[in-house]
Amino acid sequence: MNAKTPLNTLIRIDKKSRSFGLYWNNYEEILNQIKSEYQEVREALIMYPEHTEEEIGDLLHSLISLCVFLDLNVDKIILQAIKKYNDRMSILEDILSTKFNLTNLHNKPTAFRTRVWKMAKKKHNLVNKNLQCN
Numbered sequence: 001m002n003a004k005t006p007l008n009t010l011i012r013i014d015k016k017s018r019s020f021g022l023y024w025n026n027y028e029e030i031l032n033q034i035k036s037e038y039q040e041v042r043e044a045l046i047m048y049p050e051h052t053e054e055e056i057g058d059l060l061h062s063l064i065s066l067c068v069f070l071d072l073n074v075d076k077i078i079l080q081a082i083k084k085y086n087d088r089m090s091i092l093e094d095i096l097s098t099k100f101n102l103t104n105l106h107n108k109p110t111a112f113r114t115r116v117w118k119m120a121k122k123k124h125n126l127v128n129k130n131l132q133c134n
Contacts, residue, residue, distance in 0.1 A: 007064070007074065007075075007078075010060075010061060010064050011064060011067075011068060011074060014061070014064055014065050014068045015068060018068070024065065024069050027066060027069060027070065030062060030065055030066045030069055031066070033062045033065070034059065034062045034063060034066065037055065037058045037059040037061075037062045038059060040055045040058065040059075041055045041056055041059055043055075084124070087124055088117075088120045088121060088124045089120075091120040091123050091124050091127075092116060092117065092119075092120035095116055095119050095120055095123070096116060100116070
């Protein structure tokens, strides 16, 4: 994590804040902050759209603070999330093709998009569970 990326800079700032005495006592405090920042994003989207980016940044910072507090590797978490999402997208494409003879979800109702996403998620979870058992 030596590269000077915005994410790594944010992690360094969070760690520096802790060493300065600005720290969380437990993860529940951070989860409460995440809830608060989430509400501020919702409020910005509805009432103050010009503040949306700033509020999303605050939410991201709170999520990073949780990772730092729990001593988790943020890069690893992001890479795992990318892999999981890509795997689920591949499964989704397969489901669309084989079960519905579709190549995409354009112009499909939200309920249908949600249903096939849940199907892909369920199949992905089953595949991973079977891999863990072997």
